[in-house]
Amino acid sequence: MSRRLTIVQLLPALHSGGVERSTLEIAEALVRAGHRAIVVSAGGRLVPQLEASGAEHIVLDIGRKSLFTFRHARRLRALFAESRADIVHARSRLPAWLGWFALRGMPMTHRPRFVTTVHGLNSRSRYSAIMARGERVICVSETVRDYVLKQYPTTDPDMLLVIPRGIDPAEFPMAPWPDRNARARVAALHPALGGDGPLLVLPGRGTRLKGHADALALLAALRSDGLDARLWMPGAREPGREQYVADLESEAARGGLAHALAITPPTAAIAEAYAASDLVLQVSRKPESFGRTVIEALSCGRPVVGWAHGGVGELLRELLPSGAVTAFDADALCRAARALIAQAPAVPVTMPVELQRYSLAAMQAATLEIYQTLIRERIRQ
Numbered sequence: 001m002s003r004r005l006t007i008v009q010l011l012p013a014l015h016s017g018g019v020e021r022s023t024l025e026i027a028e029a030l031v032r033a034g035h036r037a038i039v040v041s042a043g044g045r046l047v048p049q050l051e052a053s054g055a056e057h058i059v060l061d062i063g064r065k066s067l068f069t070f071r072h073a074r075r076l077r078a079l080f081a082e083s084r085a086d087i088v089h090a091r092s093r094l095p096a097w098l099g100w101f102a103l104r105g106m107p108m109t110h111r112p113r114f115v116t117t118v119h120g121l122n123s124r125s126r127y128s129a130i131m132a133r134g135e136r137v138i139c140v141s142e143t144v145r146d147y148v149l150k151q152y153p154t155t156d157p158d159m160l161l162v163i164p165r166g167i168d169p170a171e172f173p174m175a176p177w178p179d180r181n182a183r184a185r186v187a188a189l190h191p192a193l194g195g196d197g198p199l200l201v202l203p204g205r206g207t208r209l210k211g212h213a214d215a216l217a218l219l220a221a222l223r224s225d226g227l228d229a230r231l232w233m234p235g236a237r238e239p240g241r242e243q244y245v246a247d248l249e250s251e252a253a254r255g256g257l258a259h260a261l262a263i264t265p266p267t268a269a270i271a272e273a274y275a276a277s278d279l280v281l282q283v284s285r286k287p288e289s290f291g292r293t294v295i296e297a298l299s300c301g302r303p304v305v306g307w308a309h310g311g312v313g314e315l316l317r318e319l320l321p322s323g324a325v326t327a328f329d330a331d332a333l334c335r336a337a338r339a340l341i342a343q344a345p346a347v348p349v350t351m352p353v354e355l356q357r358y359s360l361a362a363m364q365a366a367t368l369e370i371y372q373t374l375i376r377e378r379i380r381q
Contacts (some may be wrong), residue, residue: 002372006036008079008112010095012063014044018292019091019119020167022165022363026089027055029364038083040076040095056179062095069094076102087114087371091119096130113374118144120289121310124151136370138163140290141311161370165290166363169355172299175275177344179283190232190262197228198278198341203270203293204233206241209282211307212248214330218281220255221334227341231257234273235266274300278341282306282316283333291315295358303340305333 007030009023023039024046031054039050042061050057056315057112058079062072076098080088088103096116097285103111116134121144131137132152139145145160175182187194200219204210215231222229237245245263252258267273274280279298285308293317297304306312308324316324323340325333356362 001121002375004035005030005371005375006038006083007087007089007371008038008040008083008085009089010040010062010076010090010099011091012095013042014039014046014050014057016044016046018165018290019044019117020044022117022119023091024050024053024055024093025166025360025364026367027370028053031055035084038079038085040079060258062098063092065094070098070101073098073101073105076106077318080106080112081110086375087115088112089115089117090131090134091117093122093128093130096133097127100130100133113378115370115374118148118289120144121147121287123191135374136161138367138370140165141314143287143311143314145288163363163364163366163370165292165295166293166358166360167299168360169293169299172271172274172296174299174301175271177301178278179275182272186232186273186276190264192259192262193230193232193276195228195230195290197230198222198230199276200229200279200337201273201277202231202233202236202281202283203273204284205237206236206238206244208244209283209284209286210236211285212236213251214283214285214328214333215281216248216251216255216257217330218283218333218337219257219260221330222337222341223260224255225338227338228260230260232273232277233261233263234270236263237265248364270296273301274302277302279337280304282312284310284312285328286310288312294319299355303343305336305340307333 011019011023014020023024027037027039027050037055040058040060042063047057060072088099088101089360103114113134113135116131117132117138119140122128132148132155139160139162142162145162202215219229219231252261274297280302282291282293282304283306289311291312294304305323306316307327309327313324325336
């Protein structure tokens, strides 16, 4: 039986987002496996959830971009020593630099192993290079791994390990198609989404990078073909994005689409949004490191169409090639959307085998195995 480990994860804060979610998921897996999980951040609304799992949280503002932040390296070094940390896992650039400097000041015999996770496609710089300095570098997709090797060619390829972000299939269960009950519930909340025509869903924040304008153009094209298509943009309406939403609504009104569009705040029931839909869109204008929406929607049994670049393109080419469209080719997007809408999706009872490597359990197991491998290497040294 492997011994109890102490793992310290570093990130700026615990508010919301994919990095934060992954941190909590690994902390929960560590505690469940009998290990000690410590997270260092400036805090945030996810701290109670983290602590409820049995993990510990240390408040330290290690994400503020200021030279004064580097004074925290000494405190981190003391924490690593006092907790007898086995692994330091950095998930963001500034916390990674602080962790690295803290480790450099420790004797090799007592120095924890250093792991980083590259969650995004940051531009090449000396500042970003720290994420490629881990003794193991976890990449959330092959897209990220290729990007790191291209930007930092001296990186040892054997140290770059792909562990995709995972979802809990219980949170995204297979839904019947069509799911008329889910559609009725959604339409009761947002009357513009009623009717018998196809419902398109584009989840995402209120930013042009998410491709809302492309989704509006697709809606217009489908309706001009005689389809009573409707479009839902959950997540686009949020504080600080009022002008952006107003611009979208004006564009929709000019195109005669206002009655077929709902732009709403984020929904806590995103799985039901997928179930109510006929087609999910992932049309980000900027390549993303991963495409969680793709995995979530397919887990619910709904087809996805999107631009074939970045992590989204990687997933679509593997899991649903008919949904992968040459980036920014509006005509091809419309053709692919029409074909997927016309073809009733096959809805298996359980998560398909090809999706299982993208499960939360698979991600947690693979990450914990990296920790154990590093400890075994140290024992052999």
